[in-house]
Amino acid sequence: MIEKFAQRASDFVYPVCKYLDYIAWMAVIAMMLLTVANVLATKVFNTNILGSIEITELLMVICVFFSFANTEVEEGHISVDLLVKKLKPKKQAIMLVITQGLCAILFACVSWSSLFHAIEKQEMGEVTMDLLIPLYPFAYITALGCFLLCLVLIIKTIIAIDKVFKS
Amino acid sequence: MSPILIGVIGILVLFVLLAAKMQIGFAMALVGFVGFIILNDLESALGLIGSEPFDASKSYLLSVIPLFILMGQFATFSNMGKEIYQTAYKWLGFLPGGLAMATVGACSLFAAISGSSLATAATFGMVALPEMKKFKYSDALATGCIAAGGTLGILIPPSTVLIIYGIITEQSIVNLFIAGVIPGALLSFLFILTIYVMCKIKPSLGPRGPRFTLKEKVVSLKDTWSILCLFMLVIGGMYAGWFTPTPAAAVGAFGTLIIMAIKKRATKENIFNSLKATCKTTTMIFGIIIGAMIFQYFMTISELPDFLATEVTQMQVSRHVVMGLIIALFIVLGCFMEGLSIMILAVPIVFPIVIGLGYDPIWFGIIITLVMEMSLITPPVGVNVFVLSGVAKDVPMETIFKGIVPFWAAMVVCIIVLMIFPEIVTFLPGTMGYKGGLGF
Numbered sequence: 001m002i003e004k005f006a007q008r009a010s011d012f013v014y015p016v017c018k019y020l021d022y023i024a025w026m027a028v029i030a031m032m033l034l035t036v037a038n039v040l041a042t043k044v045f046n047t048n049i050l051g052s053i054e055i056t057e058l059l060m061v062i063c064v065f066f067s068f069a070n071t072e073v074e075e076g077h078i079s080v081d082l083l084v085k086k087l088k089p090k091k092q093a094i095m096l097v098i099t100q101g102l103c104a105i106l107f108a109c110v111s112w113s114s115l116f117h118a119i120e121k122q123e124m125g126e127v128t129m130d131l132l133i134p135l136y137p138f139a140y141i142t143a144l145g146c147f148l149l150c151l152v153l154i155i156k157t158i159i160a161i162d163k164v165f166k167s
Numbered sequence: 168m169s170p171i172l173i174g175v176i177g178i179l180v181l182f183v184l185l186a187a188k189m190q191i192g193f194a195m196a197l198v199g200f201v202g203f204i205i206l207n208d209l210e211s212a213l214g215l216i217g218s219e220p221f222d223a224s225k226s227y228l229l230s231v232i233p234l235f236i237l238m239g240q241f242a243t244f245s246n247m248g249k250e251i252y253q254t255a256y257k258w259l260g261f262l263p264g265g266l267a268m269a270t271v272g273a274c275s276l277f278a279a280i281s282g283s284s285l286a287t288a289a290t291f292g293m294v295a296l297p298e299m300k301k302f303k304y305s306d307a308l309a310t311g312c313i314a315a316g317g318t319l320g321i322l323i324p325p326s327t328v329l330i331i332y333g334i335i336t337e338q339s340i341v342n343l344f345i346a347g348v349i350p351g352a353l354l355s356f357l358f359i360l361t362i363y364v365m366c367k368i369k370p371s372l373g374p375r376g377p378r379f380t381l382k383e384k385v386v387s388l389k390d391t392w393s394i395l396c397l398f399m400l401v402i403g404g405m406y407a408g409w410f411t412p413t414p415a416a417a418v419g420a421f422g423t424l425i426i427m428a429i430k431k432r433a434t435k436e437n438i439f440n441s442l443k444a445t446c447k448t449t450t451m452i453f454g455i456i457i458g459a460m461i462f463q464y465f466m467t468i469s470e471l472p473d474f475l476a477t478e479v480t481q482m483q484v485s486r487h488v489v490m491g492l493i494i495a496l497f498i499v500l501g502c503f504m505e506g507l508s509i510m511i512l513a514v515p516i517v518f519p520i521v522i523g524l525g526y527d528p529i530w531f532g533i534i535i536t537l538v539m540e541m542s543l544i545t546p547p548v549g550v551n552v553f554v555l556s557g558v559a560k561d562v563p564m565e566t567i568f569k570g571i572v573p574f575w576a577a578m579v580v581c582i583i584v585l586m587i588f589p590e591i592v593t594f595l596p597g598t599m600g601y602k603g604g605l606g607f
Contacts (some may be wrong), residue, residue, distance in 0.1 A: 025445075079190045114217050
């Protein structure tokens with residue numbers, strides 16, 4: 001039963017992470033093109049693209065947090081597996097339950113606090129200096145990225161719990 | 168309980184979590200968060216973890232990370248390593264041990280567009296190893312020179328490790344990059360010298376390869392000149408003050424994309440794979456950066472780094488002994504953890520000590536990067552060796568580790584040389600007006 005639940009949850013959550021990752025790719029390309037265009041504008045035409053620095057900053061938020069959860073799906077967040085590797089499979093699974101469970105709790109807190117941080121930004125109406133782009137949508141993206149990561153970690157914990165019972 | 172003691176406990180708990188295989192960045196964030204709650208209160212700790220992810224990622228300075236990674240990925244996926252190797256092979260292959268020397272040369276050239284040691288080791292594992300096998304090179308020498316040559320990726324600019332060091336210690340990334348050029352060349356030279364000496368003593372380790380005419384050698388340059396030009400534009404541009412790091416990285420990535428297109432390798436697949444790998448690595452690094460920043464807030468309010476700095480600088484021992492101990496500590500840590508994480512974890516704690524002792528921050532950055540390079544090839548966790556043994560499946564891991572020993576020794580020699588002559592590091596930044604905190 002646990003396995004089925006984890007399977008269903010991952011069938012829903014993992015594709016969402018993957019699609020958001022594509023948006024992160026676009027952000028990287030946009031960052032490169034924008035910065036190159038700005039270099040050309042500065043060096044060749046002696047002018048500059050207004051707000052290119054702040055757009056780059058916002059693209060960074062998109063790049064990092066739209067790909068944050070997918071990196072965890074693909075085991076991209078590095079860890080040290082030297083000691084755990086030597087344990088028996090059951091003990092390995094127990095370790096996984098503890099560490100991933102703790103991480104899930106941490107990221108529940110992070111996404112919750114980030115959400116409040118975003119609401120605060122929206123209420124205060126914070127905007128960027130040159131183009132007056134509101135900051136709050138990007139703060140919401142941060143919260144969303146952390147929330148998705150939290151979901152992935154919960155799914156990983158559940159899969160590990162299932163392994164503990166099975167072995 | 169005193170804040171300092173809580174700081175110490177925090178570090179111990181962090182090591183326990185890391186040993187239990189918790190993701191490095193998340194473990195640092197968790198310990199930092201809990202420590203902050205204990206030393207301050209829950210509300211401020213929640214405020215910290217709520218604002219830090221957004222504030223850390225919304226950074227123009229840090230946008231240099233994905234852009235330099237993208238440049239390296241474009242180079243990796245478009246198979247530029249192969250061409251670089253072919254050129255080096257034609258120039259050096261006829262010498263005793265020449266193919267191994269060509270590998271080191273090609274690694275250092277590839278490192279100049281790629282900031283990653285893993286990518287460098289993996290690329291040349293696929294390109295150079297079959298050639299050396301064909302000419303009956305000893306497995307130990309062949310794999311050892313690739314694993315060691317691969318580490319050059321983080322010393323020769325652009326380098327992700329130096330970027331992160333610059334951010335943690337608030338040093339200019341341009342100065343760090345420029346400072347890495349001469350030590351990078353020196354280390355490549357020491358590697359080549361090591362191979363030369365080994366093959367002089369025992370010629371069967373690395374037989375001579377074929378000899379090429381001067382015309383063939385010159386013609387082979389046509390495949391690599393574009394990469395050299397790109398390096399000159401990006402790193403030279405920063406040196407000359409044309410660019411700050413982010414524009415330099417963007418121009419570098421765009422230039423590599425154009426070279427890919429000219430060589431007809433800018434396929435949809437190559438570009439997508441590059442973007443995917445770039446986002447994955449960037450996010451991994453940001454996971455660690457965000458975790459480290461939260462951890463650093465905790466360390467600062469625990470006053471542990473300041474306490475250590477004061478205590479150590481007042482000790483009645485030579486500062487070189489202290490530096491030796493710090494380097495030894497990093498080497499030991501390097502046996503168990505991967506370089507970047509040690510850098511992010513330990514540098515904030517030892518940096519105040521190093522500065523307190525009067526060492527130059529840029530010089531220390533280069534020394535620590537060299538030590539990180541060693542950590543990539545020291546057993547039991549030598550990441551480069553793992554990558555390489557994935558490529559060279561028929562070579563036992565022990566053989567690779569055995570092959571690394573002479574190169575490891577060359578790295579120690581390099582560190583000693585830089586300790587005796589720190590000007591090797593600070594000379595180039597000095598020509599750009601870097602005064603530094605030199606107390607040598």
